[in-house]
Amino acid sequence: MKVGFIGLGIMGKPMARNLLKAGYQLVVYNRTQSKMDELVREGAEAAQNPRSLGEKSDVVITMLPDSPDVKEVIEGVDGVFEGAEKGSLLIDMSTISPIVSRELSQKARDRGLRMLDAPVSGGEPGAEQGTLSIMVGGSVQDYEKAYPLFEVLGKTITHVGEAGAGQVVKACNQIVVASIIGGVSEALVLGAKAGVSPDLIIDTLSGGLAGNKIMEVRRNNFLEHDFKPGFKLELHHKDLGIALAAGRKYGVSLPLTSISDQLQGALIAKGKGEKDHTAMLTLIEEMAQYEITVGERKGQDQSLSGI
Numbered sequence: 228m229k230v231g232f233i234g235l236g237i238m239g240k241p242m243a244r245n246l247l248k249a250g251y252q253l254v255v256y257n258r259t260q261s262k263m264d265e266l267v268r269e270g271a272e273a274a275q276n277p278r279s280l281g282e283k284s285d286v287v288i289t290m291l292p293d294s295p296d297v298k299e300v301i302e303g304v305d306g307v308f309e310g311a312e313k314g315s316l317l318i319d320m321s322t323i324s325p326i327v328s329r330e331l332s333q334k335a336r337d338r339g340l341r342m343l344d345a346p347v348s349g350g351e352p353g354a355e356q357g358t359l360s361i362m363v364g365g366s367v368q369d370y371e372k373a374y375p376l377f378e379v380l381g382k383t384i385t386h387v388g389e390a391g392a393g394q395v396v397k398a399c400n401q402i403v404v405a406s407i408i409g410g411v412s413e414a415l416v417l418g419a420k421a422g423v424s425p426d427l428i429i430d431t432l433s434g435g436l437a438g439n440k441i442m443e444v445r446r447n448n449f450l451e452h453d454f455k456p457g458f459k460l461e462l463h464h465k466d467l468g469i470a471l472a473a474g475r476k477y478g479v480s481l482p483l484t485s486i487s488d489q490l491q492g493a494l495i496a497k498g499k500g501e502k503d504h505t506a507m508l509t510l511i512e513e514m515a516q517y518e519i520t521v522g523e524r525k526g527q528d529q530s531l532s533g534i
């Protein structure tokens with residue numbers, strides 16, 4: 228099986244590398260061509276555009292930022308649709324709108340192609356270690372064909388329904404992640420300003436009901452103000468837009484998600500869109516006029532007497 232991979236960013240490059248390491252013949256394409264060099268040195272073939280990648284591949288995987296990017300690469304000029312042979316399987320692993328995902332899947336079927344939506348969770352470490360959680364929408368037959376590839380890329384692989392269902396579950400995932408990051412940020416700033424070292428807060432919460440994976444995986448981001456992405460805030464904001472649009476379509480109020488969306492929007496307006504999404508901490512700090520510091524118990528007495 229010859230696999231084409233389009234979009235070699237934070238997630239795409241390590242995912243493509245894992246397929247190469249697993250022995251798949253790999254063709255790659257990225258808009259900024261230099262990002263293909265490393266994988267070409269490791270044995271991949273570079274394509275000139277998505278059309279020529281489609282011509283050379285049995286399966287095409289896309290890992291792009293947003294719905295317009297996926298539409299452009301798949302159905303645009305020199306896109307995958309122009310090159311892919313009938314029967315080829317397209318797997319979009321980007322996080323995009325479920326509505327766009329369903330439309331593209333229908334257009335693929337109309338051309339004799341097959342398509343799955345298979346967004347992921349698990350971030351850069353999950354992409355590097357091949358331990359992503361993959362939520363898949365599409366036909367069972369196509370899911371089974373793609374399964375060996377998913378096994379290379381991820382650990383928790385779930386077929387969640389027909390076309391677009393993977394994107395619906397991913398929107399649910401992003402709602403939860405945003406709420407947790409907001410909650411952890413508030414807890415750390417409150418706890419630290421009230422005099423407790425933030426590392427102790429994380430350690431203590433981790434042993435109880437409030438323990439969660441984000442606090443574990445992103446511990447240093449919070450404690451050391453290390454906001455190198457990771458997952459860019461502007462991409463998470465895009466995902467909350469998808470969730471809110473779905474809420475509107477299905478008549479579901481998402482009040483917590485609306486707050487996360489507005490706070491993320493404020494951070495983007497401050498020029499922090501390219502930072503990791505844990506940079507939410509800095510906004511909560513700014514509103515409290517207090518920056519958390521490990522080990523220091525600044526203002527402890529004063530803060531505690533105020534409670």
Ligand code: NAP
Nearest residue numbers: 234235236237238258259291292296321322350351457458
């Ligand atoms: P990223 O680092 O911004 O990478 C996106 C890649 O797509 C870049 O290499 C970019 O090329 C390429 N690209 C963008 N538009 C293109 C176009 N029109 N034609 C061809 N190539 C194009 O993003 P990422 O963090 O890897 O995220 C990719 C997707 O995975 C997003 O949908 C995101 O929401 C989702 N996701 C991310 C994470 C995470 O932790 N990062 C976790 C789960 C899911 P250039 O080099 O030219 O910009």
